[in-house]
Amino acid sequence: xxxxxxxxxxKKRREDPPNLDEIFEGLNLSFLQGNYGFFFFPLLVLLVALxxxxxxxxxxxxxxxxxxVLRFGKYFDSYGPGLHWIARGIDNKYIVNTSRIYAYNYSDxxxxxxxxxxxxxxxxxxxxxxxxxxxFNVRDPEDTLFDAVHSALRQTIGHTDLEEVLTSGKExxxxxxxxxxxxxxxxxxxxxxxxxxxxxEATVPQSVIAA
Numbered sequence: 001x002x003x004x005x006x007x008x009x010x011k012k013r014r015e016d017p018p019n020l021d022e023i024f025e026g027l028n029l030s031f032l033q034g035n036y037g038f039f040f041f042p043l044l045v046l047l048v049a050l051x052x053x054x055x056x057x058x059x060x061x062x063x064x065x066x067x068x069v070l071r072f073g074k075y076f077d078s079y080g081p082g083l084h085w086i087a088r089g090i091d092n093k094y095i096v097n098t099s100r101i102y103a104y105n106y107s108d109x110x111x112x113x114x115x116x117x118x119x120x121x122x123x124x125x126x127x128x129x130x131x132x133x134x135x136f137n138v139r140d141p142e143d144t145l146f147d148a149v150h151s152a153l154r155q156t157i158g159h160t161d162l163e164e165v166l167t168s169g170k171e172x173x174x175x176x177x178x179x180x181x182x183x184x185x186x187x188x189x190x191x192x193x194x195x196x197x198x199x200x201e202a203t204v205p206q207s208v209i210a211a
Contacts (some may be wrong), residue, residue, distance in 0.1 A: 057085045064099035066131045078132060096131035101195060104146060109205055110154050116162035121201035122177065124149050126194045134191030141190040145181075152180035165202050174199045 060083055061067045067079040070092045086093055107121030126145065128134045134141050156176045160169050178197040185192050 053088055054085075057088050057091075059084055059086070059093065059095075061095060064097060065095050066098050068094045068096065068131050068135055070094075075132060075136060094131070094135055096128055096134065098128055098131065101125050101127050104149060105200075106146070106149050106153065107201065108150070108153075110157045112157055112162040112165060113159050114161045117205055118157060118162055118165050119201065119203050119205045120153060120157055120165070120173075120199065122149070122153060122174075123198045123200055124178075124181065124194060125196040125198075126192050128191055129193035130191035132191065133189045137189040137191065141188075141192055144188055144190050145185060145192055148181055148184040149177075152177050152184065155180060162204070166204070170199050170202060173202070 059067070061079055061081050063081045065081065067084060069076045069079065069086055071090060073092075076091065102125070104124045104126070105121070106124070107119065109117050109119050112118055124145075138144050153173075156173050157165060160173060163169075165173060174197050177199075178194050181194045181197070185194065
């Protein structure tokens with residue numbers, strides 16, 4: 001079989017097919033050595049950083065919780081249970097449990113209305129009713145609660161005779177103390193709600209009995 005060197009179709013059949021790997025390698029090298037390669041890697045780094053920043057901002061608020069979000073250090077909004085997002089570096093979040101019941105025990109000797117000493121002990125049960133107020137209205141809301149407990153119990157006992165404190169007046173002491181507590185806490189905007197007060201003890205001190 002003879003070949004005609006002037007026949008273009010025969011020349012095309014004798015040529016080897018192009019090597020695709022070499023072509024792509026050449027393109028990549030040209031890309032990286034050119035101006036595009038100068039911008040490619042910084043853009044890639046920025047893109048990865050942006051994705052990580054977005055992902056890191058997602059958080060979950062569980063049932064019976066509330067999230068308080070600050071933007072540039074100031075209150076921005078409150079969010080209930082569910083999936084939420086904040087802008088890291090711009091926003092900060094505080095997640096507060098609004099259903100958990102805390103307990104505070106207090107006991108002391110105090111003077112009754114008929115000028116007798118009684119030893120009284122109570123347990124105060126409370127929860128965080130308003131996370132926003134709890135976090136930002138008062139410097140230390142729990143210290144305010146403890147001071148209010150001392151004051152409210154002394155005021156209630158101070159308006160009750162010793163016999164009533166020891167017998168039929170225990171329920172009055174309990175309910176009146178709880179009422180006074182919530183009034184004080186509300187007036188200061190502590191974000192704390194007293195859910196119950198239990199009078200654990202009401203006795204005459206041994207030193208008074210001996211006297």
